[in-house]
Amino acid sequence: MSELITAELVDLDLSAETKDAAARSLAERMVASGRVTDLEGFLADVAAREAQMPTGLDGGIGIPHCRSAHVSAPTLAFGRCPAGIDFGAPDGPADLIFLIAAPAGGDADHLSILSTLARHLMDEEFTGALRSVTDPARAASLIRGEEPEAETGKAGPEQTEPEAAPASEAEAEAAAEAESADASTDTPALASAQAAAPRPSAGEPAPDALESESPAPDAPVSETPFRIVAVTSCPTGIAHTYMAAESLEKAGKAAGVEVVVETQGSAGFERLDPQVVADADGVIFAHDVEVRDKDRFAGKPTVDVGVKAGINRPAELIAEVRGKAERGEASAPARDAAPMDKGGDAADGFGTRLRKWLMTGVSYMVPFVAAGGLLIALAFAIGGYTIDKAPSVADHFIWTEATSWAALLFQIGGVAFGFLVPILAGYIAYGMADRPGLVPGFVGGSIALTINAGFLGGLIAGLLAGGVVMAIQRVRIPPVLRGIMPVVVIPLISSAIVGFLMFLVIGKPIAALQKALTDWLSGLSGANAIILGVILGLMMCFDLGGPLNKVAYAFAVGGLANPNEGSLKVMAAVMAAGMVPPLAMALATTVRSRLFTKTERDNGKAAWVLGASFITEGAIPFAAADPLRVIPSAMAGGAVTGALSMAFGCTLRAPHGGIFVVPLIGQPLLYLVAIAAGTCVTTGLVILLKGMHRSRDARQEAAADTAEEGKVTVAA
Structure with missing residues (x-):
C-alpha cells in the first residue's frame, strides 16, 4: 500500500x-x-x-x-x-x-x-x-x-514527556x-x-507459552475435527467479504474447528472443492447479497446471517452451527435441477460439462434471437424482402410511410441480431469460469464477427475464453492481489490471449470452415437436403427442448446471420419439426382420450397452443410419463416433417413464431402439409404403441383373473 x-x-x-x-x-x-x-x-x-x-x-x-x-x-x-x-x-x-x-x-x-x-x-x-x-x-x-x-527515547528539542524512556525495569x-x-x-x-x-504482568504466563503448551497425555485428541464451510459476501467492494472470512478462520482455529471459506466478492469467486463441501459438518453464510450456487450446501446444518455478524461474532456462529449439527437440524434439500442438469456433480465427464457450457451460451442467446428475428420478420412482412436495402432511419424516416416503419423494425432487429455471436461466446465462457469469463468471451465473439467466422467462430471463442480464464485462475497469487485479479489482471491477460488466437491463429481457418458450410447449405438440393432434414428433425424431437434440440436450433439460427437459400431451408425444417411433438400429443389426447390420464388430457389442450407457437417443451409431460413410446414416435414424425420441408423447398426468415409467421414462409401451404404429415405420423404411432401396451396389460389381467378363478374352483 x-x-x-x-x-x-x-x-x-x-x-x-x-x-x-x-x-x-x-x-x-x-x-x-x-x-x-x-x-x-x-x-x-x-x-x-x-x-x-x-x-x-x-x-x-x-x-x-x-x-x-x-x-x-x-x-x-x-x-x-x-x-x-x-x-x-x-x-x-x-x-x-x-x-x-x-x-x-x-x-x-x-x-x-x-x-x-x-x-x-x-x-x-x-x-x-x-x-x-x-x-x-x-x-x-x-x-x-x-x-x-522505532519510537525511541531520543527526544527532540521540544520533547519533554517522561514516557520517552521506560518507567520501570x-x-x-x-x-x-x-x-x-x-x-x-x-x-x-x-x-x-x-x-x-x-x-503480561509478572507471574502471568505469556500467550505464546499458552499456545505452545502441549496437551496433557491423557487428554482425548479428536482425529477428525468439526468441519465448517462458509461463504462470505458483501454488496460493495470486498472489505467486509474478506474481513468476515478472516474472522471466521481465526475463530475456527481458536475453537479447534476446521473452517474453509469461499469469498464471493464483487468480481467473481472461486468455488470450494465439491469434496470439501460434501465432507463439511456445517455451513455458515455471512452475506449481504445472494449466495451464488447455494444449492451446493443444501441438506447441512446451516447458519445464515449478515456479513457483519461474520466479522463481529464468529465464535457465536461456529457454536451455533455446531449446536444445530448436534441436534440434527439441516437446511431444506436442494430444489430440483433442470432436466438437463439432473444428476450432475463434480465427477461429471468432460462431455457433460461441455454440454452445460454450450447450453448456457445458447440459453442467453435465445432471447436475442427471438427479439431480433421476429422484428426482422415483421419488417419483411410490412416492407417486403427489399427492406434490407433501405437507408438508415437515423438519416431518412417518414412518419407516414409504412416502409419507413418497416425499415425501423428491420434495423432494430439487425442490431439485436448483431449480439448473437458475442452473447453466445460470452456466456459459454461465463458458464465455464463465471463472471471473469465474460470479458474475453465477448471480445472473442466480437472478433469472430469481425473476421466473418460467424456462429462457429463464436462457439470456439467462448470455449477458448473460458479455458484461458480457468487456466489463469489456477495460478497461485498473493492474497493482496486477489481483489484486482478478477477486475484487472484476468480480463487483461485473457482478452489479449483470446484476441491473439482469434485474429492470428485459429480465426482464419474457422472463417474458411464457416464459408464452406455456408456454401454447402446454399447448394443443398435433392437427396442431400432431405437427409439433412431427417437429421435435424430427429435432433429436434429427441429430447424435446434439451441439448440436442438446442444444438439443432442454434445451427439453424446461426445461418440466419448471413442468410441464403440453404440456411433459410434449414430454419424452416427445424421449426416445422419442433412443432410436431406437442401438436401430435394434443391430437392423440383428442382422438383416443381413454389412453391418457385426466392430467395428460388437460396438458393436451395446452399443447395445441404450445405446438402452434413452436414450443417443443409442450410435449415433455407426455414424454416424462411414457418415454419409451412417446419419444420414438415424436422422432419419427419430426424426421418426416424435416424431410418434407426440405423436399418442398420451404424457407423461413424468422427464427421463431410457429404458425404466426406463416406469411413469411416460402411455400406456406406445402409447409403446413409437412407439419400435418409429421403430426399424423407421431399421433398414429403413439396411439398404436399405447394401445398395444394397454391390450397386453388387459390380457395379463385377464389371465391373472382366470388363474385365480381356477384356484378357487380347485379349493371348492
Missing part, C-alpha cells in the same frame, strides 16, 4: 464529534495533499456510500469509503479519535477511522486498498499498535505495512523483547504491532 498514505494524511488527535465531521476533517487533508480536487463533491460521494450500509465495525473501527470522480489518486487517510464517533457499529463508537478514496474508474484500486486494509484490521495487535502510536509518520508506516522507524525488559520480535518477524506491520502491544 505504498504511497497511499503519508504522515500528512494522519490525524492522531481527531476532534470531530460526528462521522460527517470526521470525514470532512480527513478529506481536507486529502485536498491539501492534492489527492481530492473537490471537497464538497467528494464528501457527497462519501455520504451516499455511507447511506447504503453503515461502515462501522466492532472493535472501534470505522471505514468510510467511496469511489469518486473528485479523487485524482487512490488515497487512505487515518484519524484517531479518543472520544469515539458513531459509525453504526453494534458495540459503540469508533476511535480508529480510515477514510478510503478511489478514483471513479479505479475499481481495482478501490478493491486492492480495501482488501489489504481488511486483513490488517482483523489483527488485534495491529489495531492495538495504532491506538498506542504517537508519531504520524510511524502510523502511516504501520498502515502501509513497511518497516517502521520490567517495562525496559518488555521493550527489549519487543525490539527482538521487531527484528525477527517477517511482517513489519505485525512486528511493530507486537512491539507496541501490552505485555
